[in-house]
Amino acid sequence: xxxxxxxxxxxxxxxxxxxxxxxxVTADGIASTLQAALxxxxxxxxxxxxxxxxxxxxxxxxxxxxDPAACASPLPRAYQWADGSAxxxxxxxxxxxxxxxxxxSFWTDPLMYQGMSDGFIGPYEDIRLAEEAWGIDFEGEIAVxxxxxxxxxxxxxxxxxxxxxxxxxxxxxxNLIPNELGKGFGxxxxxxxxxxxxxxxxxxxxxxxxxxxxxxxRLRVHLNGKLFGxxxxxxxxxxxxxxxxxxxxxxxxxxxxxIIGSGTVSNTDRSTGSCCLAERRMLEILEQGExxxxxxxxxxxxxxxxxxxxGQSIFGSIDQQVIKYEAL
Amino acid sequence: xxxxxxxxxxxxxxxxxxxxxxxxVTADGIASTLQAALxxxxxxxxxxxxxxxxxxxxxxxxxxxxDPAACASPLPRAYQWADGSAxxxxxxxxxxxxxxxxxxSFWTDPLMYQGMSDGFIGPYEDIRLAEEAWGIDFEGEIAVxxxxxxxxxxxxxxxxxxxxxxxxxxxxxxNLIPNELGKGFGxxxxxxxxxxxxxxxxxxxxxxxxxxxxxxxRLRVHLNGKLFGxxxxxxxxxxxxxxxxxxxxxxxxxxxxxIIGSGTVSNTDRSTGSCCLAERRMLEILEQGExxxxxxxxxxxxxxxxxxxxGQSIFGSIDQQVIKYEAL
Numbered sequence: 001x002x003x004x005x006x007x008x009x010x011x012x013x014x015x016x017x018x019x020x021x022x023x024x025v026t027a028d029g030i031a032s033t034l035q036a037a038l039x040x041x042x043x044x045x046x047x048x049x050x051x052x053x054x055x056x057x058x059x060x061x062x063x064x065x066x067d068p069a070a071c072a073s074p075l076p077r078a079y080q081w082a083d084g085s086a087x088x089x090x091x092x093x094x095x096x097x098x099x100x101x102x103x104x105s106f107w108t109d110p111l112m113y114q115g116m117s118d119g120f121i122g123p124y125e126d127i128r129l130a131e132e133a134w135g136i137d138f139e140g141e142i143a144v145x146x147x148x149x150x151x152x153x154x155x156x157x158x159x160x161x162x163x164x165x166x167x168x169x170x171x172x173x174x175n176l177i178p179n180e181l182g183k184g185f186g187x188x189x190x191x192x193x194x195x196x197x198x199x200x201x202x203x204x205x206x207x208x209x210x211x212x213x214x215x216x217x218r219l220r221v222h223l224n225g226k227l228f229g230x231x232x233x234x235x236x237x238x239x240x241x242x243x244x245x246x247x248x249x250x251x252x253x254x255x256x257x258x259i260i261g262s263g264t265v266s267n268t269d270r271s272t273g274s275c276c277l278a279e280r281r282m283l284e285i286l287e288q289g290e291x292x293x294x295x296x297x298x299x300x301x302x303x304x305x306x307x308x309x310x311g312q313s314i315f316g317s318i319d320q321q322v323i324k325y326e327a328l
Numbered sequence: 329x330x331x332x333x334x335x336x337x338x339x340x341x342x343x344x345x346x347x348x349x350x351x352x353v354t355a356d357g358i359a360s361t362l363q364a365a366l367x368x369x370x371x372x373x374x375x376x377x378x379x380x381x382x383x384x385x386x387x388x389x390x391x392x393x394x395d396p397a398a399c400a401s402p403l404p405r406a407y408q409w410a411d412g413s414a415x416x417x418x419x420x421x422x423x424x425x426x427x428x429x430x431x432x433s434f435w436t437d438p439l440m441y442q443g444m445s446d447g448f449i450g451p452y453e454d455i456r457l458a459e460e461a462w463g464i465d466f467e468g469e470i471a472v473x474x475x476x477x478x479x480x481x482x483x484x485x486x487x488x489x490x491x492x493x494x495x496x497x498x499x500x501x502x503n504l505i506p507n508e509l510g511k512g513f514g515x516x517x518x519x520x521x522x523x524x525x526x527x528x529x530x531x532x533x534x535x536x537x538x539x540x541x542x543x544x545x546r547l548r549v550h551l552n553g554k555l556f557g558x559x560x561x562x563x564x565x566x567x568x569x570x571x572x573x574x575x576x577x578x579x580x581x582x583x584x585x586x587i588i589g590s591g592t593v594s595n596t597d598r599s600t601g602s603c604c605l606a607e608r609r610m611l612e613i614l615e616q617g618e619x620x621x622x623x624x625x626x627x628x629x630x631x632x633x634x635x636x637x638x639g640q641s642i643f644g645s646i647d648q649q650v651i652k653y654e655a656l
Contacts, residue, residue: 078407111513134579152655182431184512185440188410189578251520253521
């Protein structure tokens with residue numbers, strides 16, 4: 001099943017979207033918003049699935065052309081956004097470029113941060129920021145949405161709580177990160193609003209590409225129309241999603257609609273490219289002595305998507321331009 | 329005006345509570361939940377104020393006795409909870425006990441962390457945790473709730489966005505903090521669910537005790553029925569609330585219903601006691617060479633409240649017992 005949120009009010013209007021992303025229908029009578037659907041998922045999910053089958057079979061007379069540009073992020077705002085760094089080779093590389101080694105515990109104890117969730121940008125909306133000097137970067141990631149997860153749920157049990165998947169652009173301000181990391185309390189100013197793919201999908205949409213709670217497809221990132229990276233999201237993911245969910249539900253319950261991210265997708269096979277500028281810059285430092293790829297400038301555009309084996313887009317694209325923000 | 333949320337469903341039912349905390353009335357017809365009221369505050373606030381006046385004058389025939397134990401936190405879940413460390417002398421003390429000095433920047437650049445907001449415990453609900461060995465501590469704090477704050481709002485402008493105030497018990501697991509701080513990405517397992525006072529109040533309820541966006545009253549903390557601390561919340565607050573709001577709205581908009589905490593209230597005058605066990609333990613280390621006050625045991629109870637000049641409780645009490653959590 002594929003779901004989206006048409007821009008409307010604060011929480012959007014829930015849409016069911018056809019498998020080929022061509023048609024959509026409002027979920028009126030089932031749930032007005034995606035959060036409302038997740039709050040009562042056991043009841044709403046079967047009804048949404050039935051509507052999805054009907055839509056795919058051409059049986060919805062009130063369907064309309066699906067326009068991803070008219071969509072907010074599937075959850076326009078959420079009660080929780082927790083982002084991991086599950087591709088530890090990426091973390092290792094970033095440290096290596098600074099001449100540091102990562103602690104051995106990083107391979108067994110997930111690195112995660114609590115991100116802002118009170119307002120995400122839409123998949124086609126501009127990224128508005130005041131200063132290029134902040135070091136504007138994208139991070140291509142995968143994310144899951146859970147239902148209610150009880151406190152103390154183990155990684156063996158968390159997989160069944162993963163109800164939906166999305167792609168993410170976790171916007172990062174690289175030049176503001178060192179100061180915030182040094183303070184030890186995590187990110188605020190270095191992690192402005194993120195955005196998610198136009199549609200969220202149930203795991204069954206991935207078929208056998210959803211194994212061991214990992215997504216076994218390439219994540220494709222284009223910068224200004226040129227392919228920048230296409231690492232396989234199922235490869236080199238040290239902590240699978242079940243493990244990330246278990247890390248944060250260790251001693252607290254998670255509310256339905258919790259979003260958990262993978263961190264920047266990255267393969268040790270560097271020929272697959274990168275999903276963020278920082279990683280390429282680190283490789284340049286290690287290989288050429290200095291970073292040559294600049295951070296994003298106003299006007300630059302990033303596109304993040306994932307194709308299935310037939311070359312069809314699974315989630316729709318995140319496609320965003322960086323624009324100078326002028327305070328009112 | 330004083331508002332509360334009767335436990336009901338995921339988001340509670342909005343109540344208007346009388347100034348003396350004796351009576352309440354549902355806000356039916358104005359807003360069903362506090363978040364719904366905050367989403368349209370410009371419209372709902374005058375109607376809620378009118379109902380509050382009517383209630384205080386004994387003019388609500390459908391009012392009932394207010395029972396804080398039947399209440400959830402005013403926002404049972406929220407889109408954002410950002411907690412500061414505005415009483416920098418407290419941070420300095422904690423570092424001093426470790427033999428370290430705080431960076432000079434800590435006096436000018438607020439230390440804040442993004443906390444979990446997807447589910448708070450009620451003011452009279454038990455704090456359920458699996459292990460005493462985690463070092464269970466309370467932190468008595470003040471928090472504000474904002475309306476929508478545009479990106480780039482300066483500290484001169486943020487004060488008008490502060491719509492409500494609450495008290496907080498920011499539950500902390502001291503023995504899990506060093507590992508998470510060492511990772512640099514902030515807190516997860518060391519900061520389980522927090523709780524808030526039964527009522528949230530508009531700033532005008534404080535009269536001239538609300539000055540310079542600080543609360544000029546003592547915060548009173550009792551541990552197992554004995555007064556543990558009563559520092560003045562308006563004294564030694566290095567960053568006022570306007571400054572804390574501006575810190576996180578620097579390059580992102582804040583959604584209505586954003587909660588921002590002060591951090592543990594602390595006075596340099598140590599005779600006023602402490603609002604968390606960790607601070608007292610640090611003082612013991614500095615004065616006696618070792619910490620003598622233990623962290624909380626199962627069965628221990630903490631009460632956090634604030635009285636006005638006439639000795640009346642302003643927010644109602646947070647009154648919670650620590651109970652062993654058994655996973656299902």
